Amino acid sequence: MGSHELNWEGKSRKLHIPQLKVIRKEIFQKVIEKYKRFNITGENTKENFKYWANQLILGDNLYVMNSLVEGYKASINLIYIDPPFATGGDFSFKIQLENTDNNEIKKWAYKDSWGGNITYFLCMLYPRLKLMRYLLAQDGSIYIHCDYHSSHYIKLLMDEIFGRDNFQREITWNTQSLNVAGFKSQAKNWIRASDTILFYTKSKDFTFNKQYIPRSDEFIKKHFTHEDDKGIYRITRRKNKVYLDKDPGDPVTTVWNDILSFNYVAPAQAEGLGYPTQKPEALLARIIRASSNEGDIVADFFCGSGATALVAERLNRRWICSDLNPYAIHLTKKRLLAINKLQGYKMDSYYEGFAPFSLNRLENYTQAKLKQRGLYDNKKYVEILAKKLSVISQNDSGFFGDENCPEKLYYFLPLEERLHNGKIQEIAKNAKQLGNIDSLTILIWDIEDDVYKSLKSIKKREKLSVSVKKIPFDLIEHIEDPNFVLKLYDIYAIKIGVKKTDENEIKLSIKDFSVENNDFFDDKLLKNVKNNLDLIDFWCVDYNYNNTLSNYDWYSYKFRNKIDISLISSHTYSEDGSYTILVKIVDVLGNEYLRKADIQI
Structure with missing residues (x-):
């Protein structure tokens, strides 16, 4: 550990956190027995299934991480976090309702409540960073995304917890490389146009895959002017031949100018969800590719809109993500379900659809x-x-x-x-x-x-x-x-219909959504809503519910006005018997409703 440390009023080196059990509430999957990319039979797991399922966990990450230590100590290969920056602001985002006239709902995301007193921020972050070190594998890496409000404080915390010798790089992400205009340009100061990403490792023996920026068409046209029987090549200043198909490009430095933020250009906006602090998938892809390999476990304990989970999924990594906000978990879930339908950063998935993942909570949280x-x-x-x-x-x-x-x-x-x-x-x-x-x-x-x-x-x-x-x-x-x-x-505001259409087939439908006893939908919001069913954002069905774990095999949802929701579902049973159907519905604000029906086939 480092020989120096940052002290403040209220600092505690001992962790007094209750040990809560992580319980699986729901699972979204294809047939899990056929999913054999990651067979986990080692001692470092408390999984109840033979094969790995990624985890999306709702709850305070202090409790989440403490509960993961027993099963995942020194097991996570890469951690990326984008914690609150101690700005003192309230962060919210707008949800656009479909089939309405400019009707938006402002939804609270989180309160960055430490800006007024930095000691509160340090008391929040310090024990969480200590838990991350427990969870990080011996060859693992951790990236902390921050800005000028807190980067210098976080650097001292990381030096103490991870060791000054394990500090690797300070990365500067240029967030306004294409545009410095508008209100910010009027400041009587240097225009802030960057974020900081601190890169630490658990030890000197860490995973790192060097990343490159591909050669531009202009560079290729200007420099690759020679050709022989092996192909097109260029001559370096040292008179060496470099063939085009062997040239990886320029190594990525600690200044990242090539990844666009959401505020300025259309390619980035196509990926943007309007969620505060959302980060580009390209940013996460660079970090995940550099500091992990296929099959490794990637974690993000401030996952927000879910970019880390989405990119880890696409790059064939296992992942564990958590957030305190139920809507963040809901949004992440939808991004995963829509993984092959999203616009924005182009990255091929390793398979069609998504790998099994579970929605988890903490018992007695x-x-x-x-x-x-x-x-x-x-x-x-x-x-x-x-x-x-x-x-x-x-x-x-x-x-x-x-x-x-x-x-x-x-x-x-x-x-x-x-x-x-x-x-x-x-x-x-x-x-x-x-x-x-x-x-x-x-x-x-x-x-x-x-x-x-x-x-x-x-x-x-x-x-x-x-x-x-x-x-x-x-x-x-x-x-x-x-x-x-x-x-x-009212949790029973949803009316469902179940109808047997054939000997072994049933049709399930959402008939009505009453908002009379719902404090979240006021008259001002509802006056432009043409049909209350337009307020339904997501629903899923477990056609063979076992009264313990919800294993959803059908779902439908809205996503960025690109994916329409179906209000009718059908299912054919292969065997006669008694079945319990579980239906979960989520409205546009993230409120959940649960209905059950018993049928005889």
Whole structure:
């Protein structure tokens, strides 16, 4: 390790992070038994499948990486991260709704909240870099993308954690090589036109494949002016012959002028998704090609829009990516599913379609985050949620009421409990005992099961209208922010239809999407929406759900106005029997809905 280090108030060298289990929730794949490019049978894996599946993980990367250490210590060959730059800004992006008149939704991406106090930023990044060193293979490399706000601080952290001798290069990416104009050009200063990428390794024995910039047509025409029986060649200053088919081009230096950013030219814009901090695929391709080989594991723990996963996929690498934002995970998933249909940087995939990948989460993640804030054991988080909804406790019964609407109750399902048919019957019975109640809203943190039939039976039997609404995942990051508005949505707003069209064939369709009980879609947004079904962004079907892992074998989605979504799916069963169909739907804001249906073939 380095002999010097950066100190600040609050620095802690010990990691006190709960060990959470990474659990597979969903998997997207072709038949995994036929996918044999990466057979993993070594000791450094906790995979439940015989063959590798790439991983897309939702959650705070501090918890994610700590949970990966046991199974992947010293196993990841390349890490690229593009962390917040400590700018102090809020980052959001716009979602354009289809079939509407200039209707856009502004969606929060992340808050770069460390700009006002650099010590907060250092406290955030320091333990994460230490975990990355644990995960990095002995011959592995790590690239940290940053800018002038934080590069000098990060350099000192990296010297301490990875060792000053393992610093390899500081790369300058010229982000405005073709255009220095507009508002930025008016600054009374040198015009900022670059980002910094710090390149470190775990040891002196590291993977590196030298990269070259191909010769331009102009260079070839000017210099390759000779020809013999071996081909066209040029003469160097040292009078050596260099044949055109043997000339790799100019070695790439530490100043990258040839990769375009998204803001200035059409070729880059064709790839752009409007997601803040999205990086060009060409940038990731250069790094991945240089510092990994086919079959190696590439990781990005601030994956954002998913460029690292997409490029690693195309270049025949395994990958593990994570992000805190559910919409980032959703967008990455769609980019992978559409891998051969995307415009932008031209890079051939190694196969048609995508390799198997799973969507993973951390078990008991929300509880761990609440415990970290001291809000779990004392149920303080329930008080905060109740205050945000302006409801008050009903005699410590577990129910909350609205003073302006006494016949309506709210119930916060405890985090350690699961909402199943028996539980919802129990909650409804207890609610009716409190008096003349005609409406009950149950708030849940995660969707585990489809209890819609129970809601209908309760309404018929008890004359009680029960709705189940989901607390958004990103609330956990804002729960103590008094200005954060809690928005909920009805998880059963989607109506599906299941019809048997032949002896062994069924047709599944989305019939309706109700937005009446959805706080995310206000009247201003909806006034130009011609059909509520246009608000559906993605849906997928597991036609043989086993009640544990969702293994989706059909999906349809929208992507950049280039791919149309189908609202009808069909499936033919090869064997008679009883089957459970699981349907997952995602709206344009990334909110998830889950429906199930049982059929007999």
